Amino acid sequence: MSAASDTPITGDTFVRPQPSAPVRAWRATIDFIKRKPLGAFGAFILILVVVVAIFSPWIARDAIGQTHSGDHLLPPSSTYWFGTDHNGRDIYSRIIYGAQVTALVGAGTVILVGLLSVTIGLISGYFMGTIDFIVQRVVDVWIAFPAIFLILTMVAVLQTTGNLGILGLGRGPDWGPDPRGGPWIWNTFPRTTIVILVLGIVLAGGAVRVVRSAVLSVKANPYIEAAQVIGATNNRIIWRHILPNIMPTVIVLATVQLGVAVLAEATLSFLGVGVTNFPTWGQMLSGRTQDLMASNMHLGLFPGFAIFTAVFGFNMLGDALRDVLDPRLRGSR
Amino acid sequence: MTQYIIRRILLMIPTLLGVSLLVTGMIRLLPGDAVDILVTENAVGGGSMAFDQLVDEELVEPFWEDAPSFDSADDASFADRQDAELDVLARTAIVRDRASEEGINLEDSETRREYVGAIPSRERQEIRNSLALAAYKDSIRAELGLDKGFVGQWWSWLSNAARGDLGQSIVGSQRVSDELGRRLPVTFQLGALAMFFGAIIAIPTGIISAVRQDSMIDYAVRSSAVAMIALPSFFLATLVIALLSRMLDYSFPLYYAQLWDSPGANLEQMVMPALILGLSLSGVLMRLTRAQMLEVMRQDYIRTARSKGLASNAVVTGHAIRNAMLPIITILGIQIPVLIGGSVVIEVIFGLPGVAVYLYRAINERDFPPIIAINMVIALIVVIANLVTDVAYAYLDPRVKLS
Numbered sequence: 001m002s003a004a005s006d007t008p009i010t011g012d013t014f015v016r017p018q019p020s021a022p023v024r025a026w027r028a029t030i031d032f033i034k035r036k037p038l039g040a041f042g043a044f045i046l047i048l049v050v051v052v053a054i055f056s057p058w059i060a061r062d063a064i065g066q067t068h069s070g071d072h073l074l075p076p077s078s079t080y081w082f083g084t085d086h087n088g089r090d091i092y093s094r095i096i097y098g099a100q101v102t103a104l105v106g107a108g109t110v111i112l113v114g115l116l117s118v119t120i121g122l123i124s125g126y127f128m129g130t131i132d133f134i135v136q137r138v139v140d141v142w143i144a145f146p147a148i149f150l151i152l153t154m155v156a157v158l159q160t161t162g163n164l165g166i167l168g169l170g171r172g173p174d175w176g177p178d179p180r181g182g183p184w185i186w187n188t189f190p191r192t193t194i195v196i197l198v199l200g201i202v203l204a205g206g207a208v209r210v211v212r213s214a215v216l217s218v219k220a221n222p223y224i225e226a227a228q229v230i231g232a233t234n235n236r237i238i239w240r241h242i243l244p245n246i247m248p249t250v251i252v253l254a255t256v257q258l259g260v261a262v263l264a265e266a267t268l269s270f271l272g273v274g275v276t277n278f279p280t281w282g283q284m285l286s287g288r289t290q291d292l293m294a295s296n297m298h299l300g301l302f303p304g305f306a307i308f309t310a311v312f313g314f315n316m317l318g319d320a321l322r323d324v325l326d327p328r329l330r331g332s333r
Numbered sequence: 334m335t336q337y338i339i340r341r342i343l344l345m346i347p348t349l350l351g352v353s354l355l356v357t358g359m360i361r362l363l364p365g366d367a368v369d370i371l372v373t374e375n376a377v378g379g380g381s382m383a384f385d386q387l388v389d390e391e392l393v394e395p396f397w398e399d400a401p402s403f404d405s406a407d408d409a410s411f412a413d414r415q416d417a418e419l420d421v422l423a424r425t426a427i428v429r430d431r432a433s434e435e436g437i438n439l440e441d442s443e444t445r446r447e448y449v450g451a452i453p454s455r456e457r458q459e460i461r462n463s464l465a466l467a468a469y470k471d472s473i474r475a476e477l478g479l480d481k482g483f484v485g486q487w488w489s490w491l492s493n494a495a496r497g498d499l500g501q502s503i504v505g506s507q508r509v510s511d512e513l514g515r516r517l518p519v520t521f522q523l524g525a526l527a528m529f530f531g532a533i534i535a536i537p538t539g540i541i542s543a544v545r546q547d548s549m550i551d552y553a554v555r556s557s558a559v560a561m562i563a564l565p566s567f568f569l570a571t572l573v574i575a576l577l578s579r580m581l582d583y584s585f586p587l588y589y590a591q592l593w594d595s596p597g598a599n600l601e602q603m604v605m606p607a608l609i610l611g612l613s614l615s616g617v618l619m620r621l622t623r624a625q626m627l628e629v630m631r632q633d634y635i636r637t638a639r640s641k642g643l644a645s646n647a648v649v650t651g652h653a654i655r656n657a658m659l660p661i662i663t664i665l666g667i668q669i670p671v672l673i674g675g676s677v678v679i680e681v682i683f684g685l686p687g688v689a690v691y692l693y694r695a696i697n698e699r700d701f702p703p704i705i706a707i708n709m710v711i712a713l714i715v716v717i718a719n720l721v722t723d724v725a726y727a728y729l730d731p732r733v734k735l736s
Contacts, residue, residue: 038556140344141351146674146715149689149708152696153359263565267678270567271693285571290682293575300575304568311563319559 039320045313052096053103057183060093064183073296083298086288094279095306100185101280102262102310105195109261110254112200113207118250121211126238142205154198155273191275199261207253214249218242248325255318259311266307281307338724345716352712356705357487419449425460490705500702509706520687523607524672528665530611531618536661539622544649561616566675570609570682589686606683610675614668621664629657659729666722670715
């Protein structure tokens with residue numbers, strides 16, 4: 001080769017210098033905040049819940065289960081920011097601890113839904129034929145009845161305390177570390193796992209359909225056919241071509257499912273079948289709160305607004321991400 | 334069309350079989366059953382009376398070859414009867430474990446009776462009670478057909494259901510079909526009212542939001558739609574009950590009034606729950622209506638109508654809404670499972686005797702026949718609703734071809 005082509009291009013060229021990766025990420029973030037302020041608010045809520053969950057033992061003012069004898073049903077004050085409940089517990093601290101349940105159940109459910117729906121949806125959509133027919137009939141059964149019915153039945157099945165249950169999961173709090181032993185949600189390991197498992201499995205039903213349709217539309221592209229013609233294996237096509245191209249759909253799906261999962265967890269806790277041995281937002285609205293709410297509004301207002309704000313934020317983030325990443329999904333749900 | 338409907342109905346059969354298998358299978362995994370909850374220690378009466386009675390009824394069988402037969406127990410001497418009882422006690426796991434720990438061989442009848450006889454009477458009583466209880470529970474399970482195993486239980490349920498017999502509640506002993514007949518209308522009424530409220534809130538706002546796309550109204554409607562989705566219905570219901578009681582000193586009636594007995598009282602207690610359920614439904618409905626309306630507004634014939642100089646209002650009411658209404662109505666059909674699911678919490682909070690709360694209670698009590706029956710009935714309703722929605726859509730819109 002001639003020496004001329006080896007010399008680096010200098011001076012007046014049309015090549016704009018590419019900013020480094022962190023700079024690009026920063027610019028994309030600023031752009032997102034400018035274009036989707038409500039989505040950015042949702043992202044802020046998401047980060048807030050995660051941070052509060054991680055640092056909750058230091059942010060909370062009381063230890064788990066700590067009661068102040070004599071200070072029952074006090075309205076919000078400088079001592080008890082959100083007031084106290086009928087047992088004399090600080091509501092602020094309980095809400096802070098409750099963020100752990102929201103974060104862990106939300107994240108766990110979304111990861112499980114993602115894994116299940118991508119695996120099943122990919123296989124069903126890519127290979128088609130008999131396997132697709134069978135999977136679609138199973139999904140029919142899966143989504144044939146209201147999710148909450150399936151969730152209630154499954155949680156009851158898995159959570160029956162006393163006897164063995166399945167895989168020892170039904171043994172409840174007496175298995176594993178003592179839930180009262182520390183300020184962390186994973187001390188309630190079996191019960192939290194049951195809630196995550198059930199929500200993940202039940203919510204994956206509808207998600208399989210979405211992933212499958214995304215796979216079908218990616219598969220229709222000419223580059224998939226080209227890859228098949230040059231003899232690429234199915235494995236390679238799935239990993240290199242289909243999976244990266246359905247990722248936007250999966251990310252949007254996960255964010256939307258996050259709100260659904262958090263709301264479902266709160267409903268389960270409210271009905272008394274979710275995580276029962278750790279403070280949760282849904283649980284704080286059930287039981288005695290129902291009777292005492294009329295004269296002590298602070299009992300239900302704060303946990304209710306906590307659920308509302310979290311789910312509202314997650315949904316806003318999901319909407320914004322959908323507009324940015326996957327316009328095809330707009331208006332679905 | 335007829336062919337399509339027949340094929341859809343045929344496809345419903347595997348779906349419903351799958352649902353029944355799934356539910357029966359899940360229930361089989363339940364560690365405890367209704368019998369455990371039903372029969373507490375007290376139910377047997379406790380004490381040797383119950384044990385003797387069970388022995389007389391031959392529920393506790395003689396285990397050892399050299400044990401005297403219980404048929405002759407009435408004639409046998411008191412000593413023989415006592416020996417027989419000691420033999421039975423020696424057979425229990427508690428006593429055997431204890432004996433093997435202490436290295437005592439219970440095979441020999443003399444040592445056995447001596448060993449069991451030496452157990453303090455209070456402990457012997459406890460063993461007797463647990464034995465009697467277990468035998469009693471087994472007899473009830475056999476009576477209810479709970480000992481038949483997975484396939485047997487499923488098959489007997491299926492063959493009975495095909496004949497219209499949905500079984501009997503184990504806990505309450507009422508017939509499930511009667512109970513469902515009483516409760517389904519309540520849930521239907523709640524659902525229909527909620528659908529009505531949801532639709533009259535969501536459809537106009539969704540249409541306005543689409544017509545004024547990207548205006549302040551649009552942003553307000555979209556945000557409040559997300560807010561409706563995010564607002565937990567149990568929080569809203571609790572808040573409404575508390576506020577009504579606080580400000581108007583109003584409390585909801587404790588007892589449910591039938592619609593045909595006292596329509597006024599019934600509506601009074603149904604409107605608020607239905608409104609709350611309708612509000613949480615309206616979020617999703619608003620978004621779907623808006624998306625549908627936007628889809629129509631993008632069509633060529635809307636542009637044509639505009640370009641021929643038609644007033645903006647006339648375009649919207651005359652062309653857009655008419656064409657958007659059809660898919661919006663089918664959207665309502667898709668919401669039926671969402672409605673039934675949402676009614677669980679509402680029925681629990683407002684104490685309405687509907688199907689959803691029946692399932693909730695049955696699950697807590699491990700009462701299988703209602704659990705299976707309710708899930709099946711709900712699945713059937715959902716599947717039929719989907720079919721009716723699809724067919725109605727095709728019937729109303731000649732462009733849609735079902736195949």
